[in-house]
Amino acid sequence: MEFTHFDGSGNAVMVDIGEKAVTRREASAQGEIGVSEECYQKILEGSMKKGDVLSVARIAGIMGAKKTSEIIPLCHVISLTKVAVDFEMIGERKDRNPKKRYIRAVCTVRCEGKTGVEMEALTGVNTALLTIYDMCKAVDKSMEMTDIFLCRKKGGASGDYERAED
Template identity: 60%
Template structure:
């Protein structure tokens, strides 16, 4: 399958979606941040010096989905109809999994928006907690599933 973001000369282009049908599009992405036990406990208890870490990270992730086309050069600007960022705290591993769900009615998918949202949410956790733990590790950022569009559904 050829790269869709290259023309016949190998130059970067924005994909032409003019003739594509408007369909319901959904994408879900997730990722994880691991941290020290003390840092994890502060996030879990809401006692981090910078305040409600996960609340701020949720808002940051949502905001990022709406600005994806400003960050990723060849992305289309999309009118999102839904965005949710949720967190799962994992006590044994002192890690937090973020999950970003994005939807729209459009001609192109929302995978990049979901990936941008989850990445930004995790980066915000890092930013708010770096004074407690600079060894945090962000990992496993990936597309979990997508629905809609010409290429059909995908589940990781």
Template identity: 60%
Template sequence: MGEFSHFDQHGNAVMVDVTKKKETTRTAIAQGKIKVNDEIFEKVKEGSMAKGDVLGTARIAGIMAAKKTFELIPMCHLLMLTKCKVDFEMLEETKEIKAVCLVKTTGKTGVEMEALTGVQIALLTIYDMCKAIDKHMVMSEIHLVEKTGGKSGDFVWKES
């Protein structure tokens, strides 16, 4: 049975000891969606081609936030990310914008939190830039898609 790794035997929060872990290549991909109304959906879609580039701004915000994960999540280790990208997909049927963040590092711990933080802040930035039109946007289905590297092995998301 699993145990929380971020607490010591007294239940106190600790940044776990990874001193003896090997430096290996680690990757993580996370994704999430934001549901917007028809008007926003069309404007964002146009914007990404012509002007008023919501997704370009959100992409940069997501990448910059991934680099700041260690400042935001209390027990996260600082890592030197060796790659970070954020991509978007416009889901026409559901009027959702999907954000996918890929992060790589060569280090002693994984980059799941960095990928998830990249997704979250990218979605929040979309929210921020569109909220003057409508505030009923909802962010959902934010989760890890896959990870590789590290002692705990690879992970691939299984739809339940």
């Protein structure tokens, strides 16, 4: 088996994408954070002491996607053409902790480039969720981040991918 991120001596290397064609690439990732009822209400009302939680988390998610190559060692620097972070206030989920209320974050990233943007979408969604935690930890230290995954990707040599519904 040949590994793409290791050379013949076992050293970690960045994959050479120099010969790859520039194509349009897009990826979306999502994740959820479970918070207490009190925390959920404060986010909804915009009454958290640190400010508008979701607006700050949106900006953080965008920044996280843009900085992916600085924190994931073998990721390429990519010129992103779009980063969007959206939130859905889900509330109670019958299939989860009944004491928690859930917020879903979705990060969609696009570029015209030689390599995909899956890692940027995943980093963006994780950064958004971590920012929610940071802004709300004074009210609820028991928050839980869950179900973080790649939803879909388009473009590139490996083709399109869409996560199947569970």
